[in-house]
Amino acid sequence: MCLAIPGKVLSVEGEQPALRRGRVDFGGIRKEIRFAFTPEVQPGNYVLVHAGFALRIIDEAEAERSQAALEEALAEWTPGDSPASNSSLDAQDGSP
Amino acid sequence: MAAADSEFVLHCPVPADPGDRIVLAHGGGGKLSQRLFEHVFHPAFSNPLLDQRHDGAVLPAAAFQALADLAFSTDSYVVKPLVFPGGNIGDLAVHGTVNDLAMCGARPMYLSCAFILEEGLPVATLRAVVESMRRAAERAQVLLVTGDTKVVDYGKADGMFITTAGVGQVCHPVAASRIQPGDAIVVSGDLGAHGMAILSVREGLEFESPIVSDTAPLWPCVEALLKAHIDVHCLRDLTRGGLSSALNELAQTRGLIFQIEESLIPVTGPVRSACELFGLDPLYVANEGRFVAFLPAAEAQKAVDALKSLDVSQQATIIGFVSDEPGHSVHLRTATGGLRILQMLSGEQLPRIC
Amino acid sequence: MKLLTDYRKTSTVAQLARAIQCAATRPWTLMEICGGQTHSILKFGLDQMLPPGLTLVHGPGCPVCVTPAELIDKAIAIALQPRVIFCSFGDMLRVPGSKHSLLDAKASGADVRVVYSPLDAVKLARENPQREVVFFAVGFETTAPANAMAAWQASQDKLSNFSLLVAQMLVPPAMRQILSSPNCRVQGFLAPGHVCTVEGYVEYERLAASFHVPIVVTGFEPVDLLEGILMVVRQLESGRADVENQYVRVVRREGNPAARAVVQEVFEVSDRHWRGVGLIPSSGLRLREAYRHLDAELRFPAAVTPAPRSELCLVGLVLQGLMKPSECPAFGKSCTPDQPLGAPMVSSEGACSAYYLYGRG
Structure with a gap:
């Protein structure tokens, strides 16, 4: 359920938060999206869009951090070896 | 009064030009029909065969190579809206039929064209469509030699419907039965642009995009392959149902398994993004100027090079091979390394939200 | 497309698949609730990368699948009324009611239109004052805020020709139903990331605690899904039953308060029939009293007789x-x-x- 796609906010207009709207770029295509649920949105933010509404401003810092953590954990763990017990993936579980 | 003094003249309501809007009488075979022909169709398509203004055309034997096989095809064109980014129903009606001939390995030569116009259609729209057809026919080097026009009541025809039929001369034998295990599978360019260009102007789903329809004549591509002495085994254009449906049809007809790589299939960024947004799969989206070719693997690179020399097939690339296992399916190695069997499309792809 | 392609990287996917193979020492059965996740898993072929003992079963999170046949029959009956423009997400059009689908209704002359956003239906109502515009408000928690905004907007604009046919479902009650079944074989869940984007995951913490089942809030891209599976497997292997959040770039524990507020304003919790499952108490939403005048079921009291469904279909x-x-x-x-x-x-x-x-x- 619930196809939602990230897009980059190009513009924000509208005084009243419930009616706030703007253009969002989805990898080269653009559509007018409502920001009623993300009234604090700024141009340049990435938002997650569903049914014409931004459901959330995507936390880019968190995205980068979690991705880097995942890749680091996976990289430390080369195939054939057992996972390094200090990697984040093994934080709660030492056994392979 | 001046009028009373002058000689009695019947003020015929028939205007000198076809008027601003199509009316039923434009299809009635009388004066208005004639004016429509003289002002709209004739200037665009004039040629000695059409100019005889007969209901049929006699095609000169001298135009054909002796004993050459002929290919014959017909198709009807309905599209909403009539004009879309990168083309209109006129381009489609010419390209669609010449491409059906090209996919038979035939050089397109003659076209017929029947219009069903809706009462109230702006004549300017018809002129624009006819002008596109003229340009498309010129580019495809075909002559439009006979035609017909009917007008139906307001609200009965989405503006206009066009049916074209075409005759071409076969230059190379291509058929599903010639597909061999080991054949390379080549697509002529990036996929999905036509379908997404139409979607971008569909009421209720509109979006701004740089995507334009890929509508184009494909005979020059086929000719380029033949000039490069490629023994093309089979050709298929990727219209409704897209790549996936075309490959499935052929795999089923020929009884072989096709193996293709998702990462090799060209799809532009904007088309990919539009597909993500509406939950569609570019492998099922319609194209109007793309085809798939089956040809000997040893000649595949040469074929791709030949195709790349033309604008319309600049993105041509090998996407996979015909397997020697028996079967009737299309196997896709996904970009993430998984495996998936591509199915035929069931009905039209609908934008989804969930 | 940034923030999508990053999560489809072949090398990361392969590494995660190996990590899962290594982590799973016993057979486990996991359920992804959301149909969108089911599709991603099959589309990217992720199921084939999992160890043989690890089984994914697919949950009820497909709004159009669980919308009762009677409601689709009602939608068709409304769509066939003169002057009605019936608007729906594209997904719903092909789904059969007891006999026919909305596409069939369209073929019989009904004015059925596909919209991208519920607000597009509101716009149609504004542009066609002489027509009755009805929007088929299907969906789970993710779609509820958009559907609620359509009701709110129509109410603000005092549009008298707009109404909603509501089939709004909630995930946690359905999970509770699945877990309560004596035949339940699900040992861990991937919770639907986009539902939790709106509603957060406090409710899932209660489920995890009362049924001692691990739940990982998971995104929709291949890397998200495999990481979510890995996180559930690790919990199972170590005997934990917590709620963890894989989809941290989007989901907060409290969800999106602004979106939840609009849903609260327009809708209230109600019992709902789920197609193929039956009545689940408090598993859906209906319009509150103040918005009841926008209820298409009241505006178009169409008598629909439920037809028996195929016994072959399980x-x-x-x-x-x-x-x-x-x-x-x-x-x-x-x-x-x-x-x-x-x-x-x-x-x-x-x-x-x-x-x-x-x-x-």
């Missing part, structure tokens, strides 16, 4: 994860996307359709 078992689509005797034989017996075979998100489309027969 949709209830499939939607509760008790059976894989390919285990159903009708799958791919008397039931295909062209001739569906049940909704999961037609819906783009239905598990049966996904199995058929991606060749998992």
Whole structure:
């Protein structure tokens, strides 16, 4: 359920938060999206869009951090070896 | 009064030009029909065969190579809206039929064209469509030699419907039965642009995009392959149902398994993004100027090079091979390394939200 | 497309698949609730990268699959009334009610239109004051805020020709139903990331605690899904039953308060019938009293007689994860996307359709 796609906010207009709207770029295509649920949105933010509404401003810092953590954990763990017990993936579980 | 003094003249309501809007009488075979022909169709398509203004055309034997096989095809064109980014129903009606001939390995030569116009259609729209057809026919080097026009009541025809039929001369034998295990599978360019260009102007789903329809004549591509002495085994254009449906049809007809790589299939960024947004799969989206070719693997690179020399097939690339296992399916190695069997499309792809 | 392609990296996917193989020492059965996740899993072929003992069963999270046939029949009856413009998300059009679908209704002359956003339907109502515009408000928690905004906007604009046919479902009650079944074989859940984007995951903490089942809030891209699976497997292997959040770039524990507030304003919790499953208490939403005048069911009291559904279709078992689509005797034989017996075979998100489309027969 619930196809939602990230897009980059190009513009924000509208005084009243419930009616706030703007253009969002989805990898080269653009559509007018409502920001009623993300009234604090700024141009340049990435938002997650569903049914014409931004459901959330995507936390880019968190995205980068979690991705880097995942890749680091996976990289430390080369195939054939057992996972390094200090990697984040093994934080709660030492056994392979 | 001046009028009373002058000689009695019947003020015929028939205007000198076809008027601003199509009316039923434009299809009635009388004066208005004639004016429509003289002002709209004739200037665009004039040629000695059409100019005889007969209901049929006699095609000169001298135009054909002796004993050459002929290919014959017909198709009807309905599209909403009539004009879309990168083309209109006129381009489609010419390209669609010449491409059906090209996919038979035939050089397109003659076209017929029947219009069903809706009462109230702006004549300017018809002129624009006819002008596109003229340009498309010129580019495809075909002559439009006979035609017909009917007008139906307001609200009965989405503006206009066009049916074209075409005759071409076969230059190379291509058929599903010639597909061999080991054949390379080549697509002529990036996929999905036509379908997404139409979607971008569909009421209720509109979006701004740089995507334009890929509508184009494909005979020059086929000719380029033949000039490069490629023994093309089979050709298929990727219209409704897209790549996936075309490959499935052929795999089923020929009884072989096709193996293709998702990462090799060209799809532009904007088309990919539009597909993500509406939950569609570019492998099922319609194209109007793309085809798939089956040809000997040893000649595949040469074929791709030949195709790349033309604008319309600049993105041509090998996407996979015909397997020697028996079967009737299309196997896709996904970009993430998984495996998936591509199915035929069931009905039209609908934008989804969930 | 940034923030999508990053999560489809082949090397990361392969590494995660190996990590899962290494982590799973015993057979486990996991359920992804959301049909969108089912589709991603099959579309990217992720199921084939998992160790043989690790089974994914597919949950009821496909709104069009669980919308009752009677409601689709009602939608068709409304759509066929003169002056009505019936608006729906594209997904819903092909799904059969007891006999026909909205596409069939369109073929019989109904004015049925596909919209991208519920607000597009409101716009149509504004532009066509002489017509009655009805929007089929289907969906789970993710779609509820957009549907609620349509009601709110129509109410603000005092549009008298707009109404909603509501089929709004909630995930946690359905999970509770699945977990309460004596036949339940699900040992861990991937919770639906986009539902939790709106509603947060406090409710899931209660489920995890009361049923001692691990739940990981998971995104929709290949890397998200495999990481979510890995996180559930690790919990299972170590005997934990917590709620963890894989989809941290989007989901907060409290969800999106602004979106939840609009849903609260317009809707209230109600019992709902789930297609193939039956009545689940407090498992859906309906319009509150103040918005009841926008209820299409009241505006168009259409009498619809429920028709018996095919006994061959085992949709209830499939939607509760008790059976894989390919285990159903009708799958791919008397039931295909062209001739569906049940909704999961037609819906783009239905598990049966996904199995058929991606060749998992």
